[in-house]
Amino acid sequence: MSTVGKVITCKAAVAWGPKEDLKIETIQVAPPQEHEVRIKILYTALCHTDAYTLGGHDPEGVFPVVLGHEGAGIVESIGNGVTNVAVGDHVIPLYIPQCRECKFCKSPKTNLCQKIRIPQGQGVMPNGTRRFSCNGQELYHFMGCSTFSEYTVVADISVTKVDKNAPLDKICLLGCGVPTGYGAALNTAKVEKGSTCAVWGLGAVGLAVGLGCQAAGASRIIGIDINPLKFETGKKFGFTEFVNPKEQEKPIQQVLVDMTDGGLDYTFECIGNVATMRAALESCHKGWGVSTIVGVAGAGQEISTRPFQLVTGRTWKGTAFGGWKSHDSVPKLVDEYLSKKLLLDEFISHNMNFNKINEAFHILHSGQCIRIVLSLNENQENH
Numbered sequence: 001m002s003t004v005g006k007v008i009t010c011k012a013a014v015a016w017g018p019k020e021d022l023k024i025e026t027i028q029v030a031p032p033q034e035h036e037v038r039i040k041i042l043y044t045a046l047c048h049t050d051a052y053t054l055g056g057h058d059p060e061g062v063f064p065v066v067l068g069h070e071g072a073g074i075v076e077s078i079g080n081g082v083t084n085v086a087v088g089d090h091v092i093p094l095y096i097p098q099c100r101e102c103k104f105c106k107s108p109k110t111n112l113c114q115k116i117r118i119p120q121g122q123g124v125m126p127n128g129t130r131r132f133s134c135n136g137q138e139l140y141h142f143m144g145c146s147t148f149s150e151y152t153v154v155a156d157i158s159v160t161k162v163d164k165n166a167p168l169d170k171i172c173l174l175g176c177g178v179p180t181g182y183g184a185a186l187n188t189a190k191v192e193k194g195s196t197c198a199v200w201g202l203g204a205v206g207l208a209v210g211l212g213c214q215a216a217g218a219s220r221i222i223g224i225d226i227n228p229l230k231f232e233t234g235k236k237f238g239f240t241e242f243v244n245p246k247e248q249e250k251p252i253q254q255v256l257v258d259m260t261d262g263g264l265d266y267t268f269e270c271i272g273n274v275a276t277m278r279a280a281l282e283s284c285h286k287g288w289g290v291s292t293i294v295g296v297a298g299a300g301q302e303i304s305t306r307p308f309q310l311v312t313g314r315t316w317k318g319t320a321f322g323g324w325k326s327h328d329s330v331p332k333l334v335d336e337y338l339s340k341k342l343l344l345d346e347f348i349s350h351n352m353n354f355n356k357i358n359e360a361f362h363i364l365h366s367g368q369c370i371r372i373v374l375s376l377n378e379n380q381e382n383h
């Protein structure tokens with residue numbers, strides 16, 4: 001029977017408070033309003049940013065909330081005025097939308113569409129209201145996506161149609177981590193052929209930076225992590241050398257400057273640690289080195305370095321979603337995956353049932369995973 005125009009009762013993982021386990025609840029999801037889309041989420045991955053907000057580190061964190069922002073699914077229904085997707089389309093929600101009208105969308109210099117950023121940061125839909133409730137209590141939205149639910153509602157500018165031939169349990173990774181790292185190298189840093197690069201943090205984002213540096217033709221791609229188990233994995237993602245700061249007697253900056261005749265052309269921080277952000281900058285080559293911050297650090301965390309580092313020609317910059325203009329780019333990244341130009345399967349270390357989401361978060365924190373994909377598809381056998 002059609003659910004169009006009706007409230008859907010479904011399963012979701014609700015974060016009732018910071019630092020608390022998620023609770024699998026039966027929730028109500030209201031129909032999409034004007035310029036909104038309701039999506040049946042079939043697969044979602046966990047990103048460290050979900051853990052960052054759940055851990056209470058996010059100054060925009062509000063509770064109770066439906067987290068999740070790295071998902072894929074099928075359009076169940078659309079509100080008035082929606083023209084970019086239709087019922088039955090395979091889609092990926094976009095936590096950085098693309099309205100094509102705001103001055104940010106009109107600038108070639110950024111992907112940071114601001115059309116709905118304020119309500120999105122408040123955990124509500126663009127018109128200031130919410131579509132989720134549980135036992136009569138309204139729940140907040142998250143990053144404009146809320147993929148930890150069998151059904152979610154997003155703004156039409158926050159969802160993009162993708163090729164139906166692409167497996168949703170793989171391309172859900174194109175909702176965040178992989179495009180972020182890949183684009184950090186290609187779009188934000190603009191790594192050139194023959195460059196020397198170093199990446200702090202060999203999680204999914206850092207590994208994707210390796211793929212971007214490799215695609216750009218970098219001559220050296222040095223992986224830096226305190227977990228040596230990540231080094232073997234890194235070889236599959238373009239990394240040519242590895243350094244564990246814990247095994248060094250000198251500061252990591254000095255080690256890398258000595259290894260590379262004065263420093264790296266490009267460095268990337270993919271951890272969210274202000275100390276490693278400083279190390280990544282100070283490992284750059286005088287005169288031209290560029291360091292890109294990808295990692296997310298909480299309110300109150302500040303970066304510091306001697307101004308002399310910048311005066312002598314180093315550049316410190318950052319990236320959100322790898323600089324990709326989302327609507328324009330995500331479908332193309334799906335096509336790159338389908339044409340085997342971009343790896344995705346290799347990022348998935350665990351496939352689990354949605355009901356095991358708390359166990360998945362514990363695995364995430366264990367350092368024993370790259371990406372965990374959760375299945376919300378009842379037809380999918382339990383893993």
Ligand SMILES: NC(=O)C1=CN([C@@H]2O[C@H](COP(=O)(O)OP(=O)(O)OC[C@H]3O[C@@H](n4cnc5c(N)ncnc54)[C@H](OP(=O)(O)O)[C@@H]3O)[C@@H](O)[C@H]2O)C=CC1
Nearest residue numbers: 048049201203204205225226227271272295296320321367
């Ligand atoms: N800017 C953006 O648009 C985006 C930002 N992010 C952010 O990027 C960061 C990385 O995300 P993700 O790859 O999912 O996270 P992961 O935790 O999977 O990766 C971080 C890696 O860094 C390692 N690490 C931790 N501390 C250190 C240290 N002091 N020195 C060297 N290595 C260290 C971790 O090891 P171990 O596992 O043993 O702890 C892990 O291997 C997070 O901060 C996330 O919030 C994510 C997506 C988009």
Ligand SMILES: N[C@@H](CCC(=O)N[C@@H](CSC=O)C(=O)NCC(=O)O)C(=O)O
Nearest residue numbers: 047049058059060176296297298320321
């Ligand atoms: N609410 C958080 C925002 C942290 C942050 O920097 N988020 C990234 C994406 S991280 C995805 O896994 C981002 O794209 N930021 C751009 C934006 O407009 O928020 C905080 O305040 O710390």
Ligand SMILES: [Zn+2]
Nearest residue numbers: 047049176177
């Ligand atoms: Zn993310």
Ligand SMILES: [Zn+2]
Nearest residue numbers: 099102105113
């Ligand atoms: Zn815009």
